[in-house]
Amino acid sequence: xxxxxxxxxxxxxxxxxxxxxxxxxxxxxxxxxxxxxxxxxxxxxxxxxxxxxxxxxxxxxxxxxxxxxxxxxxxxxxxxxxxxxxxxxxxxxxxxxxxxxxxxxxxxxxxxxxxxxxxxxxxxxxxxxxxxxxx
Amino acid sequence: xxxxxxxxxxxxxxxxxxxxxxxxxxxxxxxxxxxxxxxxxxxxxxxxxxxxxxxxxxxxxxxxxxxxxxxxxxxxxxxxxxxxxxxxxxxxxxxxxxxxxxxxxxxxxxxxxxxxxxxxxxxxxxxxxxxxxxx
DNA sequence: TATCATCTTTACGTTAACGTAAACTTGTTT
DNA sequence: AAACAAGTTTACGTTAACGTAAAGATGATA
Numbered sequence: 001x002x003x004x005x006x007x008x009x010x011x012x013x014x015x016x017x018x019x020x021x022x023x024x025x026x027x028x029x030x031x032x033x034x035x036x037x038x039x040x041x042x043x044x045x046x047x048x049x050x051x052x053x054x055x056x057x058x059x060x061x062x063x064x065x066x067x068x069x070x071x072x073x074x075x076x077x078x079x080x081x082x083x084x085x086x087x088x089x090x091x092x093x094x095x096x097x098x099x100x101x102x103x104x105x106x107x108x109x110x111x112x113x114x115x116x117x118x119x120x121x122x123x124x125x126x127x128x129x130x131x132x133x134x135x
Numbered sequence: 136x137x138x139x140x141x142x143x144x145x146x147x148x149x150x151x152x153x154x155x156x157x158x159x160x161x162x163x164x165x166x167x168x169x170x171x172x173x174x175x176x177x178x179x180x181x182x183x184x185x186x187x188x189x190x191x192x193x194x195x196x197x198x199x200x201x202x203x204x205x206x207x208x209x210x211x212x213x214x215x216x217x218x219x220x221x222x223x224x225x226x227x228x229x230x231x232x233x234x235x236x237x238x239x240x241x242x243x244x245x246x247x248x249x250x251x252x253x254x255x256x257x258x259x260x261x262x263x264x265x266x267x268x269x270x
Numbered sequence: 271t272a273t274c275a276t277c278t279t280t281a282c283g284t285t286a287a288c289g290t291a292a293a294c295t296t297g298t299t300t
Numbered sequence: 301a302a303a304c305a306a307g308t309t310t311a312c313g314t315t316a317a318c319g320t321a322a323a324g325a326t327g328a329t330a
Contacts, residue, residue: 008306018307023288037295037308057238059194061286075253083257090250097239097246103192104232104239110186111225111232118210118222125215143276153277158318172278172325196316 005041007032014053024052027062029069058100068093140176142167149188159187162197164204193235203228 011018024030025039029052032039048069055065068089075086146153159165160174164187167174176184183204190200203224210221
Protein backbone atom coordinates (compact mmCIF):
# COMPACT_ATOMS: atom_id res chain seq x y z
CA UNK A 1 0.00 0.00 0.00
CA UNK A 2 1.33 3.45 -0.89
CA UNK A 3 0.96 6.46 1.32
CA UNK A 4 -2.34 8.09 2.05
CA UNK A 5 -3.34 11.42 3.58
CA UNK A 6 -6.15 12.84 5.65
CA UNK A 7 -7.95 15.96 4.59
CA UNK A 8 -6.34 18.08 7.28
CA UNK A 9 -2.87 16.82 6.46
CA UNK A 10 -3.27 18.04 2.90
CA UNK A 11 -4.91 21.23 4.09
CA UNK A 12 -2.01 22.19 6.31
CA UNK A 13 0.65 21.02 3.88
CA UNK A 14 -0.70 23.22 1.09
CA UNK A 15 -2.17 25.88 3.31
CA UNK A 16 -5.74 25.65 2.10
CA UNK A 17 -8.94 25.05 4.06
CA UNK A 18 -10.65 21.69 4.22
CA UNK A 19 -13.64 23.49 2.79
CA UNK A 20 -11.67 24.20 -0.36
CA UNK A 21 -10.48 20.63 -0.65
CA UNK A 22 -14.03 19.32 -0.36
CA UNK A 23 -15.11 21.91 -2.88
CA UNK A 24 -12.48 20.72 -5.33
CA UNK A 25 -13.86 17.23 -4.93
CA UNK A 26 -17.32 18.60 -5.60
CA UNK A 27 -15.94 20.07 -8.80
CA UNK A 28 -14.44 16.65 -9.59
CA UNK A 29 -10.83 17.73 -9.38
CA UNK A 30 -10.13 15.15 -6.66
CA UNK A 31 -11.54 11.66 -6.19
CA UNK A 32 -10.57 10.43 -2.74
CA UNK A 33 -11.74 7.04 -1.56
CA UNK A 34 -13.54 6.51 1.73
CA UNK A 35 -13.01 4.58 4.90
CA UNK A 36 -16.44 4.66 6.42
CA UNK A 37 -17.45 8.21 5.74
CA UNK A 38 -13.94 9.61 6.06
CA UNK A 39 -12.05 10.71 2.98
CA UNK A 40 -8.73 9.04 2.19
CA UNK A 41 -6.42 10.83 -0.23
CA UNK A 42 -3.87 8.95 -2.33
CA UNK A 43 -0.60 10.42 -3.49
CA UNK A 44 -2.22 10.85 -6.87
CA UNK A 45 -4.82 13.04 -5.18
CA UNK A 46 -2.00 14.94 -3.55
CA UNK A 47 -0.39 15.60 -6.90
CA UNK A 48 -3.70 16.72 -8.31
CA UNK A 49 -4.19 19.13 -5.47
CA UNK A 50 -0.73 20.54 -6.02
CA UNK A 51 -1.42 20.95 -9.73
CA UNK A 52 -4.76 22.52 -8.97
CA UNK A 53 -3.23 25.15 -6.74
CA UNK A 54 -0.50 25.88 -9.22
CA UNK A 55 -3.07 26.24 -11.96
CA UNK A 56 -4.99 28.65 -9.78
CA UNK A 57 -1.92 30.77 -9.22
CA UNK A 58 -1.66 31.00 -12.98
CA UNK A 59 -5.20 32.25 -13.31
CA UNK A 60 -6.84 29.07 -14.55
CA UNK A 61 -10.40 28.50 -13.41
CA UNK A 62 -11.31 25.29 -11.63
CA UNK A 63 -13.38 24.30 -14.65
CA UNK A 64 -10.38 24.71 -16.93
CA UNK A 65 -8.20 22.71 -14.59
CA UNK A 66 -10.78 19.96 -14.48
CA UNK A 67 -10.96 19.97 -18.25
CA UNK A 68 -7.22 19.45 -18.44
CA UNK A 69 -7.32 16.60 -15.94
CA UNK A 70 -10.11 14.87 -17.81
CA UNK A 71 -8.42 15.31 -21.14
CA UNK A 72 -5.26 13.83 -19.78
CA UNK A 73 -7.05 10.86 -18.27
CA UNK A 74 -8.89 10.17 -21.50
CA UNK A 75 -5.67 10.57 -23.44
CA UNK A 76 -4.00 7.71 -21.55
CA UNK A 77 -5.61 5.06 -23.80
CA UNK A 78 -6.97 7.55 -26.23
CA UNK A 79 -7.92 7.36 -29.84
CA UNK A 80 -6.07 9.32 -32.47
CA UNK A 81 -8.79 11.94 -32.32
CA UNK A 82 -8.45 12.31 -28.55
CA UNK A 83 -4.71 12.62 -28.87
CA UNK A 84 -4.99 15.37 -31.44
CA UNK A 85 -7.51 17.17 -29.29
CA UNK A 86 -5.16 16.95 -26.36
CA UNK A 87 -2.31 18.29 -28.45
CA UNK A 88 -4.32 21.29 -29.53
CA UNK A 89 -5.36 21.98 -25.95
CA UNK A 90 -1.75 21.74 -24.89
CA UNK A 91 -0.78 24.26 -27.51
CA UNK A 92 -3.56 26.61 -26.46
CA UNK A 93 -2.16 26.58 -22.97
CA UNK A 94 1.38 27.02 -24.15
CA UNK A 95 0.38 30.11 -26.10
CA UNK A 96 -1.48 31.56 -23.13
CA UNK A 97 1.51 30.93 -20.88
CA UNK A 98 3.85 32.61 -23.32
CA UNK A 99 1.59 35.67 -23.31
CA UNK A 100 1.67 35.63 -19.52
CA UNK A 101 5.43 35.45 -19.57
CA UNK A 102 5.52 38.54 -21.75
CA UNK A 103 3.10 40.34 -19.47
CA UNK A 104 5.19 39.50 -16.46
CA UNK A 105 8.34 40.67 -18.14
CA UNK A 106 6.70 43.97 -19.04
CA UNK A 107 5.46 44.53 -15.52
CA UNK A 108 8.82 43.56 -14.10
CA UNK A 109 10.48 46.17 -16.27
CA UNK A 110 7.97 48.75 -15.13
CA UNK A 111 8.55 47.81 -11.54
CA UNK A 112 12.28 48.08 -12.06
CA UNK A 113 12.06 51.60 -13.44
CA UNK A 114 9.58 52.54 -10.74
CA UNK A 115 12.08 51.33 -8.17
CA UNK A 116 14.83 53.35 -9.75
CA UNK A 117 12.70 56.47 -9.75
CA UNK A 118 11.85 55.87 -6.11
CA UNK A 119 15.50 55.52 -5.16
CA UNK A 120 16.41 58.66 -7.06
CA UNK A 121 13.66 60.58 -5.30
CA UNK A 122 15.03 59.35 -2.00
CA UNK A 123 18.54 60.46 -2.89
CA UNK A 124 17.30 63.90 -3.82
CA UNK A 125 15.53 64.13 -0.49
CA UNK A 126 18.83 63.42 1.24
CA UNK A 127 20.88 65.81 -0.88
CA UNK A 128 18.44 68.68 -0.45
CA UNK A 129 16.89 68.10 2.94
CA UNK A 130 14.06 70.40 3.97
CA UNK A 131 15.20 73.55 5.86
CA UNK A 132 13.25 72.65 8.96
CA UNK A 133 15.38 69.57 9.51
CA UNK A 134 18.76 71.07 8.47
CA UNK A 135 21.49 71.57 11.10
CA UNK B 136 -4.11 69.82 -26.59
CA UNK B 137 -3.03 66.16 -26.67
CA UNK B 138 -5.12 63.34 -28.02
CA UNK B 139 -8.34 62.22 -26.41
CA UNK B 140 -10.51 59.14 -26.84
CA UNK B 141 -14.17 58.22 -26.59
CA UNK B 142 -15.29 55.30 -24.51
CA UNK B 143 -16.05 53.13 -27.51
CA UNK B 144 -12.71 53.89 -29.11
CA UNK B 145 -10.93 52.53 -26.08
CA UNK B 146 -13.38 49.65 -25.83
CA UNK B 147 -12.70 48.44 -29.34
CA UNK B 148 -8.98 49.11 -29.17
CA UNK B 149 -8.54 46.96 -26.09
CA UNK B 150 -11.43 44.63 -26.75
CA UNK B 151 -13.37 45.26 -23.56
CA UNK B 152 -16.95 46.38 -23.11
CA UNK B 153 -17.92 49.96 -22.29
CA UNK B 154 -19.53 48.50 -19.22
CA UNK B 155 -16.15 47.36 -18.00
CA UNK B 156 -14.56 50.73 -18.67
CA UNK B 157 -17.25 52.53 -16.70
CA UNK B 158 -16.86 49.98 -13.96
CA UNK B 159 -13.15 50.66 -13.77
CA UNK B 160 -13.98 54.32 -13.36
CA UNK B 161 -16.39 53.40 -10.60
CA UNK B 162 -13.51 51.58 -8.93
CA UNK B 163 -11.41 54.71 -9.40
CA UNK B 164 -8.94 53.19 -11.80
CA UNK B 165 -9.75 55.78 -14.45
CA UNK B 166 -10.63 59.44 -14.09
CA UNK B 167 -11.90 60.73 -17.42
CA UNK B 168 -13.06 64.31 -17.74
CA UNK B 169 -16.43 65.25 -19.17
CA UNK B 170 -17.76 67.28 -22.05
CA UNK B 171 -21.35 67.75 -21.03
CA UNK B 172 -22.16 64.33 -19.69
CA UNK B 173 -19.91 62.47 -22.11
CA UNK B 174 -16.66 60.96 -20.90
CA UNK B 175 -13.41 62.13 -22.47
CA UNK B 176 -10.38 59.93 -21.97
CA UNK B 177 -6.85 61.34 -22.03
CA UNK B 178 -3.81 59.39 -23.14
CA UNK B 179 -3.00 59.01 -19.47
CA UNK B 180 -6.34 57.27 -19.04
CA UNK B 181 -5.49 55.11 -22.01
CA UNK B 182 -2.24 54.05 -20.40
CA UNK B 183 -4.03 53.30 -17.19
CA UNK B 184 -6.53 51.14 -18.98
CA UNK B 185 -3.72 49.26 -20.67
CA UNK B 186 -1.96 48.73 -17.35
CA UNK B 187 -5.23 47.67 -15.75
CA UNK B 188 -5.84 44.98 -18.33
CA UNK B 189 -2.28 43.77 -18.12
CA UNK B 190 -2.57 43.59 -14.36
CA UNK B 191 -5.73 41.59 -14.71
CA UNK B 192 -4.05 39.11 -17.00
CA UNK B 193 -1.49 38.64 -14.26
CA UNK B 194 -4.17 37.86 -11.71
CA UNK B 195 -4.19 41.16 -9.85
CA UNK B 196 -7.55 42.26 -8.51
CA UNK B 197 -8.92 45.65 -9.45
CA UNK B 198 -8.46 46.74 -5.86
CA UNK B 199 -4.79 45.82 -5.96
CA UNK B 200 -4.31 47.63 -9.23
CA UNK B 201 -5.99 50.70 -7.82
CA UNK B 202 -3.75 50.52 -4.78
CA UNK B 203 -0.69 50.53 -7.00
CA UNK B 204 -1.96 53.50 -9.00
CA UNK B 205 -2.69 55.47 -5.88
CA UNK B 206 0.65 54.63 -4.34
CA UNK B 207 2.40 55.75 -7.45
CA UNK B 208 0.48 59.01 -7.62
CA UNK B 209 1.22 59.75 -4.00
CA UNK B 210 4.84 58.81 -4.51
CA UNK B 211 5.30 61.49 -7.18
CA UNK B 212 5.85 64.23 -4.57
CA UNK B 213 6.03 61.80 -1.73
CA UNK B 214 7.66 61.93 1.61
CA UNK B 215 10.46 59.58 2.54
CA UNK B 216 7.93 57.37 4.28
CA UNK B 217 5.73 57.18 1.18
CA UNK B 218 8.73 56.35 -0.95
CA UNK B 219 9.78 53.52 1.32
CA UNK B 220 6.24 52.19 1.37
CA UNK B 221 6.19 52.25 -2.40
CA UNK B 222 9.51 50.43 -2.53
CA UNK B 223 8.24 47.68 -0.30
CA UNK B 224 5.08 47.32 -2.35
CA UNK B 225 7.18 47.12 -5.47
CA UNK B 226 9.25 44.36 -3.96
CA UNK B 227 6.16 42.47 -2.87
CA UNK B 228 4.99 42.50 -6.47
CA UNK B 229 8.38 41.51 -7.77
CA UNK B 230 8.45 38.50 -5.49
CA UNK B 231 4.94 37.46 -6.53
CA UNK B 232 5.86 37.77 -10.17
CA UNK B 233 8.96 35.67 -9.69
CA UNK B 234 6.83 32.96 -8.14
CA UNK B 235 4.49 33.18 -11.11
CA UNK B 236 7.42 32.84 -13.45
CA UNK B 237 8.45 29.67 -11.67
CA UNK B 238 4.92 28.33 -11.83
CA UNK B 239 4.71 29.03 -15.52
CA UNK B 240 8.04 27.35 -16.15
CA UNK B 241 6.90 24.28 -14.26
CA UNK B 242 3.65 24.05 -16.15
CA UNK B 243 5.44 24.62 -19.44
CA UNK B 244 7.72 21.72 -18.68
CA UNK B 245 4.75 19.56 -17.85
CA UNK B 246 3.03 20.57 -21.04
CA UNK B 247 6.17 19.76 -22.99
CA UNK B 248 6.40 16.26 -21.62
CA UNK B 249 2.67 15.79 -22.08
CA UNK B 250 3.09 16.77 -25.69
CA UNK B 251 5.92 14.31 -26.14
CA UNK B 252 3.88 11.52 -24.63
CA UNK B 253 1.00 12.40 -26.91
CA UNK B 254 3.19 12.29 -29.99
CA UNK B 255 4.67 8.97 -28.96
CA UNK B 256 1.22 7.52 -28.45
CA UNK B 257 0.30 8.72 -31.93
CA UNK B 258 3.37 7.07 -33.44
CA UNK B 259 2.57 3.81 -31.75
CA UNK B 260 -0.93 3.97 -33.17
CA UNK B 261 0.55 4.32 -36.64
CA UNK B 262 3.14 1.59 -36.20
CA UNK B 263 0.65 -0.90 -34.80
CA UNK B 264 -2.63 -0.01 -36.44
CA UNK B 265 -5.72 -1.87 -35.23
CA UNK B 266 -6.44 -5.12 -37.13
CA UNK B 267 -9.80 -3.96 -38.35
CA UNK B 268 -8.20 -1.19 -40.40
CA UNK B 269 -5.18 -3.18 -41.67
CA UNK B 270 -5.10 -4.02 -45.37
C1' DT C 271 -38.60 66.95 -37.89
C1' DA C 272 -37.85 62.28 -37.23
C1' DT C 273 -34.61 58.82 -36.68
C1' DC C 274 -30.47 57.06 -35.91
C1' DA C 275 -26.06 56.19 -33.22
C1' DT C 276 -23.71 56.91 -29.23
C1' DC C 277 -23.68 58.14 -24.94
C1' DT C 278 -25.61 58.31 -20.09
C1' DT C 279 -27.55 56.61 -15.21
C1' DT C 280 -29.84 53.25 -12.36
C1' DA C 281 -30.40 48.95 -10.80
C1' DC C 282 -31.14 44.15 -10.56
C1' DG C 283 -28.95 39.53 -12.09
C1' DT C 284 -25.06 36.22 -12.49
C1' DT C 285 -20.94 33.27 -11.81
C1' DA C 286 -16.92 31.46 -9.38
C1' DA C 287 -14.86 30.14 -5.32
C1' DC C 288 -15.17 29.61 -1.43
C1' DG C 289 -16.76 31.27 4.03
C1' DT C 290 -19.53 30.22 7.73
C1' DA C 291 -22.83 28.12 10.64
C1' DA C 292 -25.57 24.22 12.29
C1' DA C 293 -26.24 19.73 13.43
C1' DC C 294 -24.48 15.09 13.27
C1' DT C 295 -21.13 10.75 13.42
C1' DT C 296 -16.99 8.43 14.94
C1' DG C 297 -12.99 7.53 17.36
C1' DT C 298 -9.93 8.88 21.27
C1' DT C 299 -8.73 10.63 25.61
C1' DT C 300 -9.81 11.78 30.62
C1' DA D 301 -19.64 8.03 30.82
C1' DA D 302 -18.32 12.53 29.32
C1' DA D 303 -15.90 15.40 26.71
C1' DC D 304 -13.06 16.36 22.95
C1' DA D 305 -10.95 16.25 18.23
C1' DA D 306 -11.61 15.47 13.57
C1' DG D 307 -14.49 14.34 10.31
C1' DT D 308 -19.12 14.71 7.78
C1' DT D 309 -23.46 16.84 5.18
C1' DT D 310 -26.53 20.61 4.15
C1' DA D 311 -27.35 24.98 3.05
C1' DC D 312 -27.37 29.83 3.09
C1' DG D 313 -24.09 34.01 2.68
C1' DT D 314 -20.40 36.73 0.39
C1' DT D 315 -17.30 39.09 -2.90
C1' DA D 316 -15.50 40.46 -7.41
C1' DA D 317 -16.29 41.69 -11.90
C1' DC D 318 -18.91 42.42 -14.72
C1' DG D 319 -23.81 41.28 -17.85
C1' DT D 320 -28.07 42.91 -19.03
C1' DA D 321 -32.07 45.49 -19.43
C1' DA D 322 -34.64 49.97 -19.12
C1' DA D 323 -35.21 54.62 -19.90
C1' DG D 324 -33.54 58.87 -21.03
C1' DA D 325 -30.15 62.79 -23.04
C1' DT D 326 -27.45 64.57 -27.06
C1' DG D 327 -25.72 65.51 -31.44
C1' DA D 328 -25.50 64.18 -36.35
C1' DT D 329 -27.96 62.74 -40.44
C1' DA D 330 -31.87 61.59 -43.85
